[in-house]
Amino acid sequence: MKIDPKKPADLSAQIAQAIRDAIISGELIVDERLPSEAELSEQFQVSRPTVREALKRLAAQSLIRTQRGASGGAFVNRLSFEGAYSQQITTSTLLLSMNAVSFDTACEARFALERACAALSAQRRTADQLATMRAEIHRQSQPGLTDEAFCASDVAFHRALVDGAGNPVLSYQLAGAVEAMQPLMNMITFTARSREAIIAFHNQIADALEHGDSTKVDAALVSLENYTRQLAQDVAQQRRKPA
Amino acid sequence: MKIDPKKPADLSAQIAQAIRDAIISGELIVDERLPSEAELSEQFQVSRPTVREALKRLAAQSLIRTQRGASGGAFVNRLSFEGAYSQQITTSTLLLSMNAVSFDTACEARFALERACAALSAQRRTADQLATMRAEIHRQSQPGLTDEAFCASDVAFHRALVDGAGNPVLSYQLAGAVEAMQPLMNMITFTARSREAIIAFHNQIADALEHGDSTKVDAALVSLENYTRQLAQDVAQQRRKPA
C-alpha cells in the first residue's frame, strides 16, 4: 500500500485509492481495523489532516466506518445491499436530473428491468409477497389518499413485485431506477382518473402473478408502460399550452 | 443550507449532506462555484479543515470538483454516465465479493438485464454496433489470445450488444453488473474448449441481431447463460476434489 511521492497534488485522493485498492483486493478484510490516523500519517509520510481527508472520502462511499474512543478507529465496512441502495439512488437521481435524460428513456429502462424481474417473479413469488401487493392495491383504492401516499404505495407494490424474483442483485439494480424516477412519476398521478387506471393494471399484474402466468404479467407491464408514457406526454403537452 | 449545531459529532458529514441536498434540490446548479473554503467555514461556523473534510466526501461521490488558483474553488459537477460507471462498478464489485452473492444469483441478474436490452437491441442496433460485435468475435477466435484479452473482448462484445438498445440508462445499469462479474467470469474461460463454445454463442447472437430476430437473440442468451452457469459449477466441483 504505497503512494507516488512525485505527484504532489491530491495526496488524500492517492491515499484513499491505495486503501480502497487494499480493501477490494482483500488485503484488508471486513471489520478489520485500519492503522490509527497517526500511524497512517507516519506510514504515508503525510500529515494527519491529509490522512483524515482520505478517510472521509472512503467513509462517503461507505467503505469504512469510524469509531471514537480507546479501541476505536476506522474499520472496513461490510457493504450491505441496503447501504448500497441509497448511494445508487442518489447517483441515479442526479443522473436523471442533471443529464436531461428524457422521461421516455428512463421509463423504458425501468420497465425493461421490471419485466425482466417479473418473469422470474411469476415463478417464485411467495404468498407473502403476493399478499403485500394485494394490500397495496387495496390502499391505493382508498378515496382520501394523498398523492404522496399513493406514490409511496405504488413504489411498495413494484418493490414487492421485484423482490418476488428472489434475486437481491436485481432488486438492488431496480431500486435505483424506480426510486430515482419517482419525482417525475409523481406529477402524472395527480388525478383520480389515472389512479383508477393504474390500479386496474396492478390488479392485472397481481392476478397473473397469482396464477404464475408470466406472459400475462409481461403484457400487463407493457400496457402500464404505454399508459405511463402516454400520461407523461399529455402532461408535457398541457404544460406547453396551459388553460 | 444549515446544519444542526446541537449534534456535535460528525460536523463534516452534516455539512456534506447540507451541500449535497442543495445540489439535488437544484439550489446549486451544474458548474456553479461553491463559496470558498474560508467563506464556508464562516457560514457554517466551523474550521476550514472540517469544511475540507466535507468537500472531500462530496468529491468522492463526484458531486464536485476542485480547482486551485485565483478563480479556483469547488464546482458542482455535471455527473456523467461515464463517471457514474466507475462508482457503480466499485460498489457492485464490493457487494459481490463481500456479501457472498452466489455466482448463480449474479449470473441470473446479469443475463436477465442483458436479455431485456437485447430485445430492444434487435430493433435498434446500428450497423456500426453490429460491426463492433463481429470484430470482437473475430478477435476472440485468434489462437494466441491471452485470457485477459479474451475476457476484455467478451466484455466489449456484450457492451456493444447492450449499447445497441440505445438507452443510456440501461447501459449504465448493466455496466456495473457485467464488469463486477468479470473477475468471477475470468476463471471459467481458461480453456480453449470453452472459448469455442462461447464464440459459437456470440455468433448466434450476432446473426440473430443482424436479422432483427429478438426471439433468437433471447434463445441464444438463455443458452449462453445456462452454459456459463454449468461451467461455473464444474469449476467449483473441480476445486472441491482436485486431481
Place this chain on the structure above:
DNA sequence: AATTTTTATTTGTCTGACATTTAAAAGTCT
C-alpha cells in the same frame, strides 16, 4: 499593443494543540 512581472485569491498541506469519547486498567470498598 504585446509581453512580462507582480499581486491577490484559493486550494493543498503541515504543525500543534485541545476536546470528546470510550475501553481498559487501577483503585476502593464490602
Place this chain on the structure above:
DNA sequence: AGACTTTTAAATGTCAGACAAATAAAAATT
C-alpha cells in the same frame, strides 16, 4: 475475592494559524 468506582490512555473530532503552490487578473514594462 468480587463488585463497583475512578483514573488513565488511546483514538477520533475539531480548531487555529501558517506556509506552499497554482492560477488568473491586474500592473508594469518594453
